[in-house]
Structure formats: C-alpha cells, structure tokens
Amino acid sequence: MEEYAVLYSYFEKIINRELTEAEEEEISSVFRKETFNKKQRIFNAGEKNTRHYYIETGLLRMYIIDQSGKEFNVLFGKERQWLGDLGTPASTSYFLETVEKTTAFSISEDAFSILMNKYPDLGTNIRRSYIFLQKRFVAILSKTAEENYEELLTNDPDLVQRLPQYHISSYLGVTPVFLSKIIAKRVKKRD
Amino acid sequence: MEEYAVLYSYFEKIINRELTEAEEEEISSVFRKETFNKKQRIFNAGEKNTRHYYIETGLLRMYIIDQSGKEFNVLFGKERQWLGDLGTPASTSYFLETVEKTTAFSISEDAFSILMNKYPDLGTNIRRSYIFLQKRFVAILSKTAEENYEELLTNDPDLVQRLPQYHISSYLGVTPVFLSKIIAKRVKKRD
DNA sequence: GTATTTTATTAAACTAGTTTATTTTTTTGG
DNA sequence: CCAAAAAAATAAACTAGTTTAATAAAATAC
Numbered sequence: 367m368e369e370y371a372v373l374y375s376y377f378e379k380i381i382n383r384e385l386t387e388a389e390e391e392e393i394s395s396v397f398r399k400e401t402f403n404k405k406q407r408i409f410n411a412g413e414k415n416t417r418h419y420y421i422e423t424g425l426l427r428m429y430i431i432d433q434s435g436k437e438f439n440v441l442f443g444k445e446r447q448w449l450g451d452l453g454t455p456a457s458t459s460y461f462l463e464t465v466e467k468t469t470a471f472s473i474s475e476d477a478f479s480i481l482m483n484k485y486p487d488l489g490t491n492i493r494r495s496y497i498f499l500q501k502r503f504v505a506i507l508s509k510t511a512e513e514n515y516e517e518l519l520t521n522d523p524d525l526v527q528r529l530p531q532y533h534i535s536s537y538l539g540v541t542p543v544f545l546s547k548i549i550a551k552r553v554k555k556r557d
Numbered sequence: 558m559e560e561y562a563v564l565y566s567y568f569e570k571i572i573n574r575e576l577t578e579a580e581e582e583e584i585s586s587v588f589r590k591e592t593f594n595k596k597q598r599i600f601n602a603g604e605k606n607t608r609h610y611y612i613e614t615g616l617l618r619m620y621i622i623d624q625s626g627k628e629f630n631v632l633f634g635k636e637r638q639w640l641g642d643l644g645t646p647a648s649t650s651y652f653l654e655t656v657e658k659t660t661a662f663s664i665s666e667d668a669f670s671i672l673m674n675k676y677p678d679l680g681t682n683i684r685r686s687y688i689f690l691q692k693r694f695v696a697i698l699s700k701t702a703e704e705n706y707e708e709l710l711t712n713d714p715d716l717v718q719r720l721p722q723y724h725i726s727s728y729l730g731v732t733p734v735f736l737s738k739i740i741a742k743r744v745k746k747r748d
Numbered sequence: 749g750t751a752t753t754t755t756a757t758t759a760a761a762c763t764a765g766t767t768t769a770t771t772t773t774t775t776t777g778g
Numbered sequence: 779c780c781a782a783a784a785a786a787a788t789a790a791a792c793t794a795g796t797t798t799a800a801t802a803a804a805a806t807a808c
Contacts (some may be wrong), residue, residue, distance in 0.1 A: 432699040440691070453688050496687055497644050500631070503694050507730045508623040510794070531756065541700045544795055546757055701764070722786065735765050737787055750808095757802070766793070774785065 370394045372422045373471045376446065380487040398554050401469045408462040417472040418450035419443070424468025425528055428460045429536070437544040441499070442525060448491050465529060465537040511540045512548050561585045563613045564662045567637065572680040587668040592660045597654040604618075607649050608663040609641035610634070615659025616719055619651045620727070628730040632686070633716060639682050656720060701730045703739050 368374070370393065374385055377393060385393070398417075402408060404423075409416045411431065419426065425441045428451070440460065443449030451458040466555045473481070482488045505514055515538060519526055526534060533546035559565070561584065565576055566586060576584070589608075593599060593615075600607045601623065610617065617634045619642070633650065634640030642649040645666045664672070673679045696705055708728060710717055717725060726736035 430695050432695065434699070436699060438698055440694070440697055440705060452730070453691075454687075459692075495648075497650075499691065499694070500644075500650075503631070503697075504621050504629055507626070507629055507697065508627060512794090530754090540794095541755075541796060543758090543797080547795090550757075703764090721784090730764060731764095733786075734767080734788090738765090741787075752805105752807080754805070755803080758800090759795105760799095761797085762795085763796070767780105767791085769790095770788085772787070776781100776783075778779105778781090 369399055370397070370471070372446075373397060373420060376420065377485065380485060393481075397471040397473050398483065399469065400472055402464045402467065404464060404467050406464050409458065410461055412457060413461050414457050414461070415455045415475065416451050416460075417474055418448060418478055419462075419470040419472050420443050420448055422469040422471065424470070425465040425525075426462060426468055426470075427465055427533060428462050430460060437536055438539070439533055441495070442529070442537070444525065444528075448495065448510070450497060465533065475489070506539050511538050511544065512551075514538050514549055515545065560589070560590055561662070563637075564588060564611060567611065568676065570736065571676060577727055581694060584613065584672075585645040587672065588662040588664050590660065593655045593658065595658050599654050599655070601633070601652055602650050603648055605648050606646045606666065607642050607651075608665055609639060609645070609669055610661040610663050611639055612636050612655075613662065615661070616656040616716075617653060617659055617704055618656055618662075618724060619653050627728055628741075629730075630724055632690070633720070633728070635716065639686065643686065697730050702729050702735065703742075705729050706736065706739055 370390070370553070373393060374390055377384055377389075397420075399422075408419070409427070421443055421463075423445050426449050427439050428441045428443070428449060429437050429439045441449060442465075451460050453459075476554055478488070505517070509517075515534075518534070518538070529537075531545060531549075532542040535542045538545065561581070564584060565581055568580075569575055588611075590613075599610070599617070612634055615637050617640050618630050619632045619634070619640060620630045621645050622628055632640060633656075640653070642651050642653075669679070696708070700708075706725075709725070709729070718736075720728075722736060722740075723733040726733045729736065
C-alpha cells in the first residue's frame with residue numbers, strides 16, 4: 367500500500383486526471399507524513415512557520431486560549447480536510463491538537479505557495495476556510511446557541527458524534543452546562 | 558494636485574523608496590478613482606467580481622444581512638485603509654456601503670493579483686484583514702460587550718466618534734439599546 | 749474487571765443582553 | 779431657521795446563557 371496514496375488521490379481529484387510519476391515524486395518530496403496520538407499537541411500559539419495539514423485519518427481541533435485561560439475551538443478538521451493557520455509564516459495565535467489519533471500530510475508554507483502555482487485549486491481550499499470562518503462568525507452573532515447546534519447536527523452529524531460535548535460547546539461559544547441543557551430540551555421535545 | 562498622490566505615497570511607503578514615472582503610470586492605469594456619497598451602496602451580496610478599495614478619505618462599512626433581515630457590520634475601513642471582500646472574484650455575501658462621503662481607489666481582483674507579484678507587501682494587507690477578523694471573532698466570543706466597547710474606544714477612538722452608535726452596536730454584536738446602557742453606565746462610573 | 753478519572757446531567761440562583769414602547773435629543777433637508 | 783426624520787436614552791418585563799455545586803454516567807487505566 368502506497369504511503370501517499372490518499373494524498374495523490376486528493377491531487378488527482380483537484381486536477382481531474384491521473385498524476386504522472388514525476389508529479390507523484392514531486393508531491394511526496396514536499397509533504398511529510400506524520401502520525402499523532404490522541405490529545406497530542408501539534409503546534410502552540412507563539413510559534414512561527416507552522417505547517418499546513420492534509421488529514422488522512424483522525425480528527426484535529428485548532429483553538430485559542432483567551433486571557434482568562436479559557437479555550438475556544440475555532441475550527442475542526444477531519445479526514446480529507448485541510449487544517450492550519452492561514453496566517454503562517456507569521457507567529458500564530460492558535461494551538462493545534464488532535465482529538466483522535468491522527469495521520470496527516472504536512473507541508474511548509476513555502477512549499478505550499480510554490481505548489482499553488484502548479485495547482486491553483488489548492489488556493490481555493492485556503493479561501494474556503496476563510497469564508498467558512500466568516501459564516502461561522504455571523505452565525506454565532508445572529509443565531510441562538512440552539513439554532514447553531516441544530517445546524518451543526520445537520521451539516522456534520524459525524525463530527526457531533528466524534529467530539530466530546532465540551533469541545534462542541536466551546537465551538538458554539540457556550541458553556542458545557544448550557545449545551546447539555548439544550549440537548550436535554552431537544553430530547554424532551556421529541557416525545 | 559496629482560489625483561493619485563495618496564495612492565502613490567501608499568506604494569512608496571510599502572516599497573520604501575520613490576516610484577518611477579513608469580511605475581506611477583502603471584499604477585494609475587489599473588486603479589480607478591471613485592467618489593461616493595454618504596450612505597451610498599458600493600456592492601451588494603450576490604455580486605461577483607467585486608473590487609478592492611484603498612480609501613483616500615471617508616468611511617466605509619462592510620456588512621451582512623442575516624435571514625431575519627438584521628444587519629451585522631463585519632469591518633469598517635477609513636482613509637488609508639483597504640476594504641473589500643477577500644473572497645472575490647467568487648460571489649460575495651457582503652454589502653459594502655459608505656458611512657461618510659468617500660473617495661477611494663478601486664482595483665479588480667485580477668489586476669490586484671498581478672500587482673501583488675511586484676509588490677508582495679500588498680498581500681500582507683490582505684492577510685492582516687483575515688487575522689483581524691479572527692481576533693474579533695475570539696474577542697466577541699470570550700469577552701463581554703462592555704469590554705469590547707472599551708477596547709474599541711482605546712484602539713480607535715476616532716472610529717467611535719465618527720460612527721453612529723447603532724453601527725457600533727451592530728459591530729459589537731449587541732442591540733443599540735444595550736450599547737446605550739453600557740455608555741450610560743460608563744458615564745456614571747466616572748463621577 | 750474494578751478503581752479512578754473524565755465527562756455529562758441537573759438544579760438553583762444569577763447576570764448579560766433583548767424586546768417593546770415611550771420620550772428626548774440630534775441631524776437633515778428645504 | 780424650522781419642520782420632519784433619524785438617532786439615542788430610559789424603563790420595565792423578559793430570556794438566553796453563566797456560575798457554582800452536587801450527582802450520575804461513561805471512559806480509561808492498571
């Protein structure tokens with residue numbers, strides 16, 4: 367089993383044809399395949415030149431710690447998704463950590479910029495993450511936590527199942543206690 | 558008085574030397590100088606290929622309208638700042654509108670990408686706006702409206718003075734009524 | 749497999765922020 | 779400069795979400 371098969375198939379999907387041997391060679395030379403245990407830190411706020419991660423299997427969360435020491439999950443990433451700080455190579459304000467045991471292909475910002483010239487659709491992924499964050503921003507401002515939870519449940523039920531509840535509450539911007547209340551209310555309603 | 562003087566001086570600042578005549582010629586050929594009246598719409602949600610704006614004088618706001626019809630100010634831009642949807646040329650979800658009468662230099666995404674190759678610091682401005690939005694996101698999640706108001710007052714008192722209060726409340730994610738309460742409380746405290 | 753730790757639930761008292769409605773103040777246009 | 783419109787203030791009743799603390803359930807480790 368080719369170690370980079372999942373990565374190649376991602377590229378083949380975005381260019382809509384098979385990769386040549388030379389291309390496979392080039393790709394595997396700039397990516398690094400890495401495996402992390404459950405709850406393992408990948409990078410810390412304050413670090414520079416953090417890498418981008420294309421996830422093969424597993425689940426990651428990118429979060430911030432505020433002045434009072436509270437964590438806020440900003441984005442999750444699971445298999446076949448990209449995660450990383452778009453602000454790199456500047457010093458990041460995020461922590462990146464696994465939720466589950468994870469295998470991912472990582473690449474430096476420099477190599478990523480070069481690759482983007484060859485595969486412009488890579489850039490689209492970057493933008494997508496920006497736009498996603500903007501939508502989330504407005505959703506949290508304009509909707510109740512209950513509505514936002516419902517929406518997450520519709521858009522990505524798998525994520526809701528795989529994440530501990532306190533990670534979801536932090537993602538929705540409420541306390542674990544309040545999310546638990548929302549869920550209890552939902553269950554009752556269904557009868 | 559040279560029509561593009563403010564724009565040239567911005568470029569001279571980022572490259573840290575004077576522009577040649579040829580460079581000035583090139584710059585003025587891709588930008589368009591535009592003037593908008595107070596409360597004039599510049600682009601609407603749903604439009605494609607929206608332009609980027611470097612503001613000479615005046616004040617703009619970029620906002621979203623949610624399902625219930627409520628407006629949310631996402632970013633403001635004033636003289637010597639950039640504003641625009643980074644997601645362009647894809648269909649935007651923002652409205653861009655003046656708060657004050659405004660003069661700005663506008664440029665298309667295509668021309669902007671080309672210019673970025675010559676002046677890489679242009680890209681830094683783009684990133685800055687992304688990072689700024691992320692910080693705002695966390696601030697709104699993790700702090701009270703009162704703290705966020707205080708912070709805005711410290712970081713940009715000029716903006717607070719120039720904006721009607723209901724635009725600020727929308728930016729902070731609270732109702733105008735509640736912001737008015739915060740301000741009344743602050744005034745009392747000071748005695 | 750059971751002890752220990754981690755995560756989720758429940759309850760009660762509280763606070764930040766909303767809603768609606770009325771009044772006052774400020775801004776704008778002719 | 780005045781009339782009309784827009785913006786801000788105030789009040790009161792309400793709701794979404796927090797905090798603290800105690801209990802229950804689930805996951806993990808040896």
